[in-house]
Amino acid sequence: MSNRVAKELADFLLQIEQRSQFHAGYPYNLSCDYSVIAKFFNFLLNNAGDPYIEPDFGLHSRMFEQEVLSFFAHLYKIPENQFWGYVTAGGTEGNLYGMFLAREIYPSGILYSSQDSHYSISKAAKLFCIKHNVVNSQINGEINYEHFEDLINKNSNYPAIINLNIGTTVKGAIDNLDKVLEILERNQVKDYYLHCDAALSGLILPFLDGAPQVHFQKPIDSIAISAKFIGSPLPCGVVLTKKKWVEKVETAIEYIGSTDTTILGSRNGHTPLILWYALQTRGYDGLAREAKTCIHNAQYLFQQLKIREYPCMLNNFSNTVVFQKPSQKLIKKWQLAIFENWAHIIVMQNIEREKIDTFINELLLHQRLVNNSEDFQLQPLVH
Ligand SMILES: Cc1ncc(COP(=O)(O)O)c(C=O)c1O
Structure with missing residues (x-):
């Protein structure tokens, strides 16, 4: 393999590793090792x-x-x-x-x-x-x-x-x-x-x-x-x-x-x-544990947004937390999916509490808090 090919592959690997670290907008479990x-x-x-x-x-x-x-x-x-x-x-x-x-x-x-x-x-x-x-x-x-x-x-x-x-x-x-x-x-x-x-x-x-x-x-x-x-x-x-x-x-x-x-x-x-x-390797029990953890972590993210009166919603039994579109800088960094005035984070296995805390801190730094959430109903939580 030539040095140029080796370097291009090494650069691409680094880029993908970095992009995988801050990915929250699409439903991909990035925690696997095959x-x-x-x-x-x-x-x-x-x-x-x-x-x-x-x-x-x-x-x-x-x-x-x-x-x-x-x-x-x-x-x-x-x-x-x-x-x-x-x-x-x-x-x-x-x-x-x-x-x-x-x-x-x-x-x-x-x-x-x-x-x-x-x-x-x-x-x-x-x-x-x-x-x-x-x-x-x-x-x-x-x-x-x-x-x-x-x-x-x-x-x-x-x-x-x-x-x-x-x-x-x-x-x-x-x-x-x-x-x-x-x-x-x-x-x-x-x-x-x-x-x-x-x-x-x-x-x-x-x-x-x-x-x-x-x-x-x-x-x-x-x-x-x-x-x-x-x-x-x-x-x-x-x-x-x-x-x-x-x-x-x-x-x-x-x-x-x-x-x-x-x-x-x-x-x-x-x-x-x-x-x-x-x-x-993970079996029924492993998948069940992962599903419950994702749902709990999604509720944690939702609660963190709600206590700060940041407009947001979460459907029952869902790990998709919808919230008001943040700054472009955050959208890019966390690779958030956007629709009209809204964004979502899909809380998969790789979005753990520590990552959620980091995101919330960055959101508060970047975004002026908006108190008016009239046009978006908050859904009840069942868990
Ligand atoms: C509800 C729903 N159906 C179908 C699809 C398409 O799945 P895929 O991207 O695996 O083709 C998606 C993708 O996100 C989805 O959210």
Whole structure:
């Protein structure tokens, strides 16, 4: 390796190390160490095709992928013989997959999703040519049930494809599955497909006492979860659905010796290994502890802002603390996500109390305190 290449790599490493230290705006668990499995990065691993069909091609990690999927199936209460899923490239691919299945099952279905849904839902509607009704949101980011019912009522002759947000991107709000089911029943909509976008909270809610129950014992059809909470150097996620839905879309492909059931052809074989390693080493109990700690630390940050009368909000069971946009200097340093007049910190495993205290101190130094928070309701805390 030439000196120039070595120097460029060393500089980049330093930059990434520094940027990782002060990152608070996006939902990435930066506390992971995968050096034990780094040796596999010298090998090609491609899981192209169905995760459950063994191809002749040998450079894949299907056995690990299947174990990862079984963990999620157990977490989301769907029997082994009824579920299907795969390790995706992230939450977006999981959402695309849910919308694709829904469109195949109900070609004339109308999609309903709230204003606060992730942009991948609108993208799916465009890609798969699904008629899309955008439902208003409440101030806390949750879907507006009255508006939803109004739209459902007007279109009750068409199947409904519903995207439920189980933790919105910006405010961490959770749409109420039970209320949505009541609305469908009241309006006698029998043909519906319920997809849950649980990109971040999908690995938090199952571990919290009293949190809303979202799982396959209720009539949901698919769920997309991103690996952001587990933490992975390569973006990835998981999608779970019912086996019977996938059987409707599968096509046998001789060339890959497998069945085409996924959105992508070639699929990353390293990410299942990463997820498997994380689950083996941290397990259910470890993830549960991490989820509770993140929620407690988010409440700590929220309280620190509140006692200083800094405009802020925190949804129940969420680790996304929303607060008034601070100075540009802080936004840059802490890599905060901004929307209109607001910013948020997503309290992941690497945002510990010490870091929160540092942030609060810097915020107070940089920002004149604003006492007027009338236009932003503070949500009650349950923990
Ligand atoms: C609610 C929600 N859904 C989907 C996504 C997309 O996930 P990914 O970035 O893993 O594709 C995000 C990303 O932040 C999200 O917040």
